[in-house]
Amino acid sequence: MSGDNPAIEVSDLTKTYPNGVRALDGVTFSVPSGTVFGLLGPNGAGKSTTIKILTTLTRPDSGTARVAGHDVLSDAAQVRRHIGCVAQNSGVDPAATGRENLVLQGQLYGLGGGALRERVDGLLERFGLTDVAGRLVKTYSGGMRRKLDVAMGLVHEPRVLFLDEPTTGLDPEARAELWKEIVKMAAGGITVVLTTHYLEEADELADTLAILDQGGVVAHGTPENLKKALHGDSVQVLLNEPPDETVARTALANVVGVHDIVVSGREVGARVDAGADSAPALLSALESAGLRVASVTLSAPTLDEVYLRHAGRTFRSVQEGHIR
Numbered sequence: 173m174s175g176d177n178p179a180i181e182v183s184d185l186t187k188t189y190p191n192g193v194r195a196l197d198g199v200t201f202s203v204p205s206g207t208v209f210g211l212l213g214p215n216g217a218g219k220s221t222t223i224k225i226l227t228t229l230t231r232p233d234s235g236t237a238r239v240a241g242h243d244v245l246s247d248a249a250q251v252r253r254h255i256g257c258v259a260q261n262s263g264v265d266p267a268a269t270g271r272e273n274l275v276l277q278g279q280l281y282g283l284g285g286g287a288l289r290e291r292v293d294g295l296l297e298r299f300g301l302t303d304v305a306g307r308l309v310k311t312y313s314g315g316m317r318r319k320l321d322v323a324m325g326l327v328h329e330p331r332v333l334f335l336d337e338p339t340t341g342l343d344p345e346a347r348a349e350l351w352k353e354i355v356k357m358a359a360g361g362i363t364v365v366l367t368t369h370y371l372e373e374a375d376e377l378a379d380t381l382a383i384l385d386q387g388g389v390v391a392h393g394t395p396e397n398l399k400k401a402l403h404g405d406s407v408q409v410l411l412n413e414p415p416d417e418t419v420a421r422t423a424l425a426n427v428v429g430v431h432d433i434v435v436s437g438r439e440v441g442a443r444v445d446a447g448a449d450s451a452p453a454l455l456s457a458l459e460s461a462g463l464r465v466a467s468v469t470l471s472a473p474t475l476d477e478v479y480l481r482h483a484g485r486t487f488r489s490v491q492e493g494h495i496r
């Protein structure tokens with residue numbers, strides 16, 4: 173449950189790298205304590221730069237950021253004491269056991285003795301790793317390893333945990349298990365900041381989220397409110413053949429209540445003010461333009477459409493345009 177003071181308060185952050193790239197251009201958001209916050213955006217949007225500032229790895233040119241009540245510039249040591257970070261390239265030693273990794277991590281934070289043993293046992297138990305605690309990490313499955321990564325970030329009982337794309341590369345079962353743990357962490361009072369390329373992950377997990385694009389926040393709120401603010405429904409039409417994009421767009425241009433048209437392969441997507449009223453007109457406009465409809469689906473708005481509305485293009489199209 174959220175506490176009184178925000179766990180993170182970011183105001184008007186800017187950052188230009190020495191090569192002249194303006195990575196952040198006035199980023200503002202806040203995150204209530206004990207909640208999951210999703211930071212979304214395509215490659216190069218400024219997510220990593222924001223996280224680096226919040227975790228005191230780099231400095232903003234201007235603006236302020238407070239994490240767990242401490243200023244990232246004037247009180248960096250306190251910020252570091254209260255945060256945990258789980259990067260994509262994990263810091264675990266594959267040639268050591270799970271337990272050894274956790275003990276070493278605790279020692280790095282000045283923990284030791286019975287308190288550390290208890291903490292490590294508790295984390296192994298919580299992440300279902302007790303039975304494999306004595307095995308070398310290099311023998312772990314991807315899911316087990318990722319759980320160990322997260323446990324490592326929690327050894328010193330941080331108030332804010334940063335998770336960078338925690339489920340990338342995990343199978344659906346391991347992903348679902350990790351999602352459950354993330355929800356539990358927040359219920360236990362930890363604030364979780366999640367960066368992800370998966371909109372459905374943010375939709376499922378995040379209590380609030382911010383979508384970054386080109387160094388600015390283009391949307392901020394709960395997934396529900398952001399979707400509700402779009403009004404209307406989403407229509408996905410599958411055509412028999414990929415259409416000429418101009419023909420499809422022209423066909424729909426004059427249909428009342430249809431907007432945010434996206435043509436991709438055989439699919440034509442659009443938002444309609446009222447699905448039941450607009451969908452028939454939309455279908456007949458396509459058919460009249462000689463485009464044969466194979467199937468049609470009406471659905472409530474998705475986060476991808478939120479992104480489209482605020483950034484002017486689909487999240488997926490931007491992702492696909494980048495080679496990682």
Ligand SMILES: Nc1ncnc2c1ncn2[C@@H]1O[C@H](COP(=O)(O)OP(=O)(O)OP(=O)(O)O)[C@@H](O)[C@H]1O
Pocket residue numbers: 189190191193194195213214215216217218219220221222
């Ligand atoms: N150290 C750096 N020096 C110069 N430019 C940088 C540096 N780090 C990032 N940038 C640039 O700043 C912009 C924002 O990058 P950032 O890494 O914050 O985005 P991102 O949203 O995290 O992207 P990704 O999803 O690819 O990690 C990009 O144009 C990037 O090329």
